[in-house]
Amino acid sequence: MFTRLRLTNFKVWRDTGDVALGPVTLLLGTNSSGKSSLIQSLLLLKQTVLAPDRSVHLSLSGDEATALFDFGSFETVLLQGAGAPRQFSIAFDFERAAATGVSRGSFECHYGQTAARSVAVHDLRLSTDDRQFRAVRREKGAYAIAVDGKTLPGVRGPHYAPERSIAFSAHAVSRLGHDGPVVEDLSLAIRRELEQIRYLGPLRRRPQRDYAWQKAAPGDIGSDGARTADVLMASALLKGNDQGQVVNGVSKWLQRMKVADRLEVRQLGRASRYELVVHRDGLMTNVSDVGIGVALVLPVLAVAYAAPQGSTIILEEPEIHLHPLAQSVLAELFVEVSRERGVQFIVETHSEHLFRRMQTLIARGEVAPDDARMYFVEHDGGNARMRALAVDEFGRVGNWPDGFFGDALGETREQARLMFERRKRGGE
Template sequence: MFTSLQLRNFKAWVDSGKIDLKPVTMLLGTNSSGKSTLIQSLLLLKQTAMSPDRTIHLNLGGDEVNDLFNFGDFDDVLNQYAEAPRSFSLDVALRRREAKSDINNIGLRCVYQKISSGSVALQEVEISTNGQIFRAARREKGAYSIYVDEEPQPRGKGRSYAPERSISFSAEALFMLGEDGDLLEDTSLEIRRELEGISYLGPLRRKPERDYSWNKSRPGDLGSDGKGAIDALLASSLMKGDDRDYILNGVSRWLSRMKLADKIEVRQQGRSNRYELIVHRGEVSCNLRDVGIGVSQILPVLVVSYFAKRGSVVILEEPEIHLHPLAQSTLAELFVEVGKERDLQFIVETHSEHLFRRMQTLIAKNPRNLEDVSMYFIEREDGKAKLRTLEVDEVGRLLNWPDGFFGDAIGETREQARIAIERMKDRKK
């Protein structure tokens, strides 16, 4: 899981400061404040790590099929207030839950700068594990110097030592480092696995179809719009194995808790290879296409919670979209319970007051949840993104809530009462 994140001169952020990430991390705030940028930084590292070109330093996107996000070019990413040298950096720390004993806590720091050719170059990369630090620093004409810990002189330098995909040192550099190279290679592999394991679901999800074909295989990824969610449900119901119906049953259980449906069923159309999803609620059963949009929009969120690999990271933007208040509230329980059950880390960007309030209640019921939940409020101040840690005590009370974000429920009630009293007085005249 990721344990911290820090952005400097990246889009809306001049310097985010070190942001602690916990098993459940909630990002709240005003529109266009910089919430999504925090998420996008991890997606940028993921699509770079997964690039088919190992020599690439930063994959800003553009491939609609394989990339998660199109960031444009360097100037689109660089913060407008960045001073010379015009560069931005991404720092992440992570802990592998099943890591080898000598690779427990890992740090990655990448600094990027535009070079004379107009392309983006990795100016410096630093990879650390358990206090040992490996650094590659760019010199003239694409040559890199390799440093270990606080050694004043580089172990080696040359163009053949250029890092790969921002997370790996070259084979030549690893060989030159000897036994240290073995540790560095294993550490880079752990970083790659963690990034590749990220499951991301954006705020815009596909509308349901009346029926679906199935190619008799399990999808590799659900896609940012949840397009693979139905295939995952079909595979869960139709493929043989010990985990048959695991995803389907999990989804049905949470649909019931959200009062959206009693269960969901996969039904074959005759003897064809076409299948439909049937939603059962009370005495009524109907095609997914014929129920409220909220069910189809929450399906990918529920599916990814059971489809994602155990111990991995799930990133969600506005999971509450099109849901009624009770269902929004229940999402907080989903993140806490399924997170613990499947050892998942949820990083959630949301505008939902109901989700936030239920998380407060869960903390009040079990103060130990404070250790597993972090909540942040992001806003703009003088054109720059600013982060505030939301401080919650052991009974769920928020100690520093920004004014006006969720409105003023008590104030609204007071104003309604005042108006009612005034009208009663007028009627008596």
């Protein structure tokens, strides 16, 4: 689980400060305020660690198999108007339930440009407990290595350049002696944390009428939910201890949202062809014929149960096309599944209903404020600014920005005033 994130000079962020992340974290704010940039920083690192070329420093566009976003160039990532040094940085802390190896650590990396205008690591810092390892870029692409603040003598050159932003080179590991395995384990833990990110964006594919089953479980649902049906078919049809887990989980939440009684994977007459069927009020409907809200929430529910335990699930606007009650129930989904399956949710949302239900869950004592972090992102003079919402044990927010969700009480007062005036005029 990621427990802290910090960005400097990254897109619209001059400095986020330390952003504490919980098992559930909600990011709220106006359009184009910088919420997506927070999410994209982690996705940029994920597509970098998955890059086939281990010598790459930062994979801005990814390749066909690993691309999550095309970030363009160094100039499009660097904050406009950033002063010297022209660098941006990404940093995070993490914790893992590891029986062996590294269970907690920190990553911080500063990126700049080379003379050839490619992106290069300028300062990489990996830490665990009371140990810190650094790779610092010097002149002409040479790197120096430091351990716990002390630069290793005679260790400098381009062959000590970091790999995929998170790992020290084989030459560096060799020169570290007995610390070599420590930094390797730390890099591996960071890699696993990033690899286990599951991302679902706001633009999701609508389901098809029927599917061919490949008799295998996909490793990821896809950023647009394209492999949702494959995940559901694998859950229903592959024998094993977890058979039906994803389908049953999806059915449970469709029912709690009051949009369906259950979901079924149903074989058609043709061999290896299946359809997804929604049951409601005794009727059976192909998922391509149900409302768009049901169709687009299926990937959200499926990834909650298909992601491996210990994963971080990043969602953008999971509430799209859902009615208010269903939006509210999403808050319960995040809290319950995070607790039951040990997964983390980082959610960008505009839903007042989701937010209000999270307040209620805190007030009920079903989730602690520190386990349901909420932030408001806004523009301040052209740069993004982060506001940690101060939520007490009763779910009350002490520093809510005016006007974001409108003024419900003000609207009610205005309606009452107008009603009173009209009645008064009618009685005259």
